[in-house]
Amino acid sequence: MTAAPFTQIGRALPRKEDARFLTGAGRYLDDIAPKGTLTASFVRAPHAHARILAINAEAARALPGVVGVFTGKDLALWTTNLRLAPPIEGLHPVEMTTLPIDKVRFHGDPVAVVVARDRYLAEDAAELVDVTYEVLPAITSAAAALAEGAALVDDALPDNLVSHQSFSAGNPLARQTEAARVVETQFDLHRHTHAPMETRGCLADWDRGREHLIMHIGTQAPHPMRSALASRLGLSENQVTVISPDIGGAFGQKIALYREELTVAALARHLARPVHWREDRLENLTAASHARETRCVTRAAVRADGRILGLELKLTEDFGAYCFYPANYMARVIAMILTGPYKIADYAFDVKVVLTNKCGNGPMRAPMAITSWVMEGTIDAVAHALRLDPLDVRRVNALGPADLPYRMATGELLEDITPLETLEAVVAAVGVPEFRARQKAALAEGRLLGLGFCSVVESTTYGSGFYKAAGIPGSGHEAAWVRIEPSGAVNASVGLMGSGQGYESPLAQAVAEGLGVMAEDVNVHMGNTDVAPYGMGSRGGRGATAGGGTLFLCAQKARDKVLAIAAGMLQINDTEGLRLFEGRVELMRGGAWEPTGLTLADVAKCAYLDPTNLPEGVDPGLDASLTYDPPPMTYSNATHACEIEIDRATGALRFDRYLVAEDCGTVLNPIVVQGQQQGAVAMGLSGALYEEVIYDATGQNLTATLADYTIASAVEMPNIELIAMHTPNRRTPAGIKGMAEGGIMGAIGVIAGAVNDALVPLGVSAQAMPFTPPRLRALIRSAGSGAPDIPRKERP
Amino acid sequence: MTEPVSISLTVNGATHDLVVAPRKTLADVLREDLGLTGTHVGCEHGVCGACTILIDGAPARACLTYAVQMEGHELTTIEAVAKSGELTPLQRALTQVHGLQCGFCTPGIVLTFEVWLRDNPDPDEAGVREALSGNICRCTGYQNIVKAVLAAAAEMRRGAGA
Amino acid sequence: MKPASFTYHRPGCLDDALGLMATLGVTAKPLAGGQSLGPMMNMRLARPEHVVDLNDLLELDFVRVTDAVVEIGALTRHHRVATDPEIARALPLLAKAAQSIGHYAIRQRGTLGGSLVHADPAAQYALVAITLDAEVVIRSARTTRVVPAVDFVQSIMTVDLAPDELVTAVRFRRLAPAEGWGFEMFSRRHGDFALVSVALTLRRDGHGAISNLRLGVGGVGPVPERLAVVERDACRLAADVGTIAVLARQAADNVTPEDDPQVPANYRRELVEAVTARALTAAVLKTESPS
Numbered sequence A: 001m002t003a004a005p006f007t008q009i010g011r012a013l014p015r016k017e018d019a020r021f022l023t024g025a026g027r028y029l030d031d032i033a034p035k036g037t038l039t040a041s042f043v044r045a046p047h048a049h050a051r052i053l054a055i056n057a058e059a060a061r062a063l064p065g066v067v068g069v070f071t072g073k074d075l076a077l078w079t080t081n082l083r084l085a086p087p088i089e090g091l092h093p094v095e096m097t098t099l100p101i102d103k104v105r106f107h108g109d110p111v112a113v114v115v116a117r118d119r120y121l122a123e124d125a126a127e128l129v130d131v132t133y134e135v136l137p138a139i140t141s142a143a144a145a146l147a148e149g150a151a152l153v154d155d156a157l158p159d160n161l162v163s164h165q166s167f168s169a170g171n172p173l174a175r176q177t178e179a180a181r182v183v184e185t186q187f188d189l190h191r192h193t194h195a196p197m198e199t200r201g202c203l204a205d206w207d208r209g210r211e212h213l214i215m216h217i218g219t220q221a222p223h224p225m226r227s228a229l230a231s232r233l234g235l236s237e238n239q240v241t242v243i244s245p246d247i248g249g250a251f252g253q254k255i256a257l258y259r260e261e262l263t264v265a266a267l268a269r270h271l272a273r274p275v276h277w278r279e280d281r282l283e284n285l286t287a288a289s290h291a292r293e294t295r296c297v298t299r300a301a302v303r304a305d306g307r308i309l310g311l312e313l314k315l316t317e318d319f320g321a322y323c324f325y326p327a328n329y330m331a332r333v334i335a336m337i338l339t340g341p342y343k344i345a346d347y348a349f350d351v352k353v354v355l356t357n358k359c360g361n362g363p364m365r366a367p368m369a370i371t372s373w374v375m376e377g378t379i380d381a382v383a384h385a386l387r388l389d390p391l392d393v394r395r396v397n398a399l400g401p402a403d404l405p406y407r408m409a410t411g412e413l414l415e416d417i418t419p420l421e422t423l424e425a426v427v428a429a430v431g432v433p434e435f436r437a438r439q440k441a442a443l444a445e446g447r448l449l450g451l452g453f454c455s456v457v458e459s460t461t462y463g464s465g466f467y468k469a470a471g472i473p474g475s476g477h478e479a480a481w482v483r484i485e486p487s488g489a490v491n492a493s494v495g496l497m498g499s500g501q502g503y504e505s506p507l508a509q510a511v512a513e514g515l516g517v518m519a520e521d522v523n524v525h526m527g528n529t530d531v532a533p534y535g536m537g538s539r540g541g542r543g544a545t546a547g548g549g550t551l552f553l554c555a556q557k558a559r560d561k562v563l564a565i566a567a568g569m570l571q572i573n574d575t576e577g578l579r580l581f582e583g584r585v586e587l588m589r590g591g592a593w594e595p596t597g598l599t600l601a602d603v604a605k606c607a608y609l610d611p612t613n614l615p616e617g618v619d620p621g622l623d624a625s626l627t628y629d630p631p632p633m634t635y636s637n638a639t640h641a642c643e644i645e646i647d648r649a650t651g652a653l654r655f656d657r658y659l660v661a662e663d664c665g666t667v668l669n670p671i672v673v674q675g676q677q678q679g680a681v682a683m684g685l686s687g688a689l690y691e692e693v694i695y696d697a698t699g700q701n702l703t704a705t706l707a708d709y710t711i712a713s714a715v716e717m718p719n720i721e722l723i724a725m726h727t728p729n730r731r732t733p734a735g736i737k738g739m740a741e742g743g744i745m746g747a748i749g750v751i752a753g754a755v756n757d758a759l760v761p762l763g764v765s766a767q768a769m770p771f772t773p774p775r776l777r778a779l780i781r782s783a784g785s786g787a788p789d790i791p792r793k794e795r796p
Numbered sequence B: 001m002t003e004p005v006s007i008s009l010t011v012n013g014a015t016h017d018l019v020v021a022p023r024k025t026l027a028d029v030l031r032e033d034l035g036l037t038g039t040h041v042g043c044e045h046g047v048c049g050a051c052t053i054l055i056d057g058a059p060a061r062a063c064l065t066y067a068v069q070m071e072g073h074e075l076t077t078i079e080a081v082a083k084s085g086e087l088t089p090l091q092r093a094l095t096q097v098h099g100l101q102c103g104f105c106t107p108g109i110v111l112t113f114e115v116w117l118r119d120n121p122d123p124d125e126a127g128v129r130e131a132l133s134g135n136i137c138r139c140t141g142y143q144n145i146v147k148a149v150l151a152a153a154a155e156m157r158r159g160a161g162a
Numbered sequence C: 001m002k003p004a005s006f007t008y009h010r011p012g013c014l015d016d017a018l019g020l021m022a023t024l025g026v027t028a029k030p031l032a033g034g035q036s037l038g039p040m041m042n043m044r045l046a047r048p049e050h051v052v053d054l055n056d057l058l059e060l061d062f063v064r065v066t067d068a069v070v071e072i073g074a075l076t077r078h079h080r081v082a083t084d085p086e087i088a089r090a091l092p093l094l095a096k097a098a099q100s101i102g103h104y105a106i107r108q109r110g111t112l113g114g115s116l117v118h119a120d121p122a123a124q125y126a127l128v129a130i131t132l133d134a135e136v137v138i139r140s141a142r143t144t145r146v147v148p149a150v151d152f153v154q155s156i157m158t159v160d161l162a163p164d165e166l167v168t169a170v171r172f173r174r175l176a177p178a179e180g181w182g183f184e185m186f187s188r189r190h191g192d193f194a195l196v197s198v199a200l201t202l203r204r205d206g207h208g209a210i211s212n213l214r215l216g217v218g219g220v221g222p223v224p225e226r227l228a229v230v231e232r233d234a235c236r237l238a239a240d241v242g243t244i245a246v247l248a249r250q251a252a253d254n255v256t257p258e259d260d261p262q263v264p265a266n267y268r269r270e271l272v273e274a275v276t277a278r279a280l281t282a283a284v285l286k287t288e289s290p291s
């Protein structure tokens, strides 16, 4: 526990943004529409893989209200290609045009764009655009992509294996020969999509006189978005302003500059009119960005007591048709952090990423989602193979306090984490012996109860050191400014952009803490690249550590200047013994803080309006700016436990209990953190049980509506009991670690653990998600009625 | 007429004369013609619930209704829920227990439950979850929304009893 | 996702509506709750030239209960069917089925007539109507006809209705006080269309054995179907756990679900067994004499 040195950090403040969201006064992308705005609508490929032979847009252009119809050839005149060629061994460089010119690569690929007076007309016209295709064979699985003679998804590559890396530390093969057992386990995580409630969209406004693009776009990373827009439009970075309005959810889908958004920006410039595009739900589910679809196979060499001597991972990811991120980006993190809370020195991985005729993959909340399932599932499989208690196998392998800091086989450094503590906390809270008794009694009636555990070590904040080590160009630093205005009002800014996390209060708390004011008196401005400093945006769990940490340090810098001025005004020699507290300057006298009568407003007034009275060497004004590069990686950790029941007759799964003990270090605002934990777990469970992007054998996407891509409703989701633990990170400002993705990792892992625990009496195990009723029922059926220790007693 | 037609709409107690194409959805007319952008559009096929408004006091999908149909009906949108700026018990509970994150689903949920709680003043958790099933929230996991609805119900019962 | 253009008509009474249907014929679609037609039009899977809005036909929004019959107007919303006290007394099976349709907001708009005409294979109303031998009342400017529900619902989204006709009401047989009933369904998520749904009624003879079973299954074929073999074989079987298991199994053996990669035929058949067992159990419990 932190010894509460904080007064603003840690307050359970309700969120600033709530009042506007509750009254319909939020401003999301669609809520901004300058006069004369045109609307874009894309013509999309009906085939998974086809050559574009001709595009005839005469009829569409002739419709009243249509301003133009444009194709890949037009866009090539106004934009440059996206080339991704980081110097990573085994990764093929790739390049794509802004809109496809020669061929389409997935069902939903945009082939042309209509610009019209409104969306209704634009869709009328889009229907009239006549594209002639020559259909090519569709690659719809990783296996098909890697088959001999497979059609090429990207004609410029030698094959569909776009990325392949391997790594070995120690000697895992030798460990296999020494081991009592080698346990092989397979894990299939299916294709997901982010499905934020607000789909993608943008409003591009070209100021012809100033030659300046104003791009309104809900983006998690405004500055990188600006860099990408400027570079692809051939503009200078001082000719583009990105403004992010309120965002209705993103989950990783709103980071990259996608083709549609670039197209809209180019059209606004070409037409010198504001152009708006809002993706509809069919487009969002089929053509925005997908995620996951990863197969992992582990081989664990184990001692008779369950100690893992060596571990091998083989991973294959079905990346879809296009790379908006380096193809190794997500898979690599999985491989890097797989061993998580366990001591495993001998470790090797082989990671393949392949292209297929599906919508391209991108990072989705917890890009490394499968990691904990793979590790914990391996542990459970080891326990099962050796007939050991899965908890004992965890304990014999777990990193204890004495092992920390611990350098993983991959070189990653773990410190200030508490995996054994979170494990024991949930074990105690569950009451394992009592559960086992209930489970046994239920089994006697033919009912299947299961209990799972899943420990998570979540990589949260990626510092520059991580990118460097991974060979990915980019930085993990963040930037902030804090400004005290002449009235004493506090403004601050940072390069993040929230999409529902509720940054406004917690980040104000970080500023308030560092400066010495009330959080209510701080306004944090985000999302406008002309206002905010160049930062790396919101991704992973970096908001608190990188964003909050930078603001905290920057506010301290501003505070130092405030106190220096105050000392001068009070005619004291140094600032030792002075503090700013709730906006008032106080002086330590006889062991107690006493008022000085000075306030922040007095100091600000002096700084701005009476600079001749400033102490020597102090410049006028009161603003501070600062950048901060966090450690290469920060980690949070957690253990999830859940109790379920599977209905043998239908395969339906019901939650009896769900618990998480999570240690995410210093918490800026416990309300917000709790919301993130619940939301992440629910997203993980919904993904593991209900959601799946499905393509048929010809590459048609069958899950284009929310009736088919089935996100869990309130009825399906459990209540989540949280056990909060807070071990601060010693190397970050205020001990912040970050969080918000681990809930997904834990949920996926724990549901698999619970399901397989329930299935133990049947002698079957579930390896492929989603765990839908038909799938679970098929497993139960495959065990037959003569399954080992199960009585068959019918309940009416 | 596929041509635009003149209609008059009563929204939040005020009457507006408009010219709209018959095919224009009520959600689009509220947002684009009347500037009531608190009604959100998340799917346009009836599943997500973000566009839920009240037609004659009953919750309905504005994306599955055409504005031309609404002449002679009373419409209520999120903008009119907090009377003269004061949040309702439900809105207050939602912020107090953190029942919203990105806020995109929130207006539809508020309108649904302002009505539902009138018919179900003493609900249990299962009932709330059933009624909430028509509103998808991608952010919260629903737990705190359910908590807020139950808290608001208790608050409203206390208010009614007093 | 915006609908194609259409011309809008808003008749104020049934006669005007029938007149419009007669003139416009196949180019027109009646619009009731819009909860099925709306999504279809927004996705341009339906693109009627003319839309005839039925929402002002208040004469079609009614519930009339007599000694033998429950007659419900085509424009009656699901919410009313689900909560009407008279329906709860006279036909609780229908009320329960209506309560399970979609979600609260959907039920406020969706109508009985719209659901029957839309004819989704897994829709609750078609199943109940077929199970209870309900009759569909159909009118046009020319004539009125009454068609048994089982003949009305012909295939997936196909019903026995001419372009100028409207459904005006559905007549259900009222349940007898001694009659047991069950309605159960299995869906992926709450509010989704059922993978399998079962509606049934039964009575007990003087010895407590089952008699007069009516058993309908939805979601397995293009239309809900009655399982006549099971209905016949159930007669005079003891109303116990063993019989329920046998009948449920028999129900499963008598359906031929389509195979679908996500929902294999054998799985759907298993669901028929499980869901039928639940519905039978519920019905039997309702007929237990309170001794």
Ligand SMILES: Cc1cc2nc3c(=O)[nH]c(=O)nc-3n(C[C@H](O)[C@H](O)[C@H](O)COP(=O)(O)OP(=O)(O)OC[C@H]3O[C@@H](n4cnc5c(N)ncnc54)[C@H](O)[C@@H]3O)c2cc1C
Binding pocket: B045, B046, B047, C029, C030, C031, C032, C033, C034, C035, C036, C037, C038, C054, C074, C075, C100, C101, C102, C103, C106, C109, C110, C111, C112, C113, C114, C115, C116, C117, C118, C120, C122, C123, C124, C125, C165, C166, C167, C168, C191, C192, C193, C194
């Ligand atoms: C999210 C969601 C979930 C749903 N879940 C379910 C569910 O679980 N179970 C279920 O059964 N349904 C479900 N539905 C569909 C819902 O029940 C619809 O209300 C119903 O299918 C159609 O009724 P409607 O009044 O809305 O008809 P409309 O959508 O207006 O019309 C449907 C069709 O019927 C025709 N029509 C309507 N009334 C008449 C009439 N009187 N005479 C002749 N033709 C007419 C129309 O022309 C159209 O072809 C769901 C819908 C949504 C959006």
Ligand code: FES
Binding pocket: B040, B041, B042, B043, B044, B045, B046, B047, B048, B049, B050, B051, B052, B061, B062, B063, B064
């Ligand atoms: S937008 Fe209307 S229900 Fe989703």
Ligand code: FES
Binding pocket: A197, A248, A249, A500, B100, B101, B102, B103, B104, B105, B106, B136, B137, B138, B139, B140
């Ligand atoms: S708060 Fe984001 S969808 Fe509900």
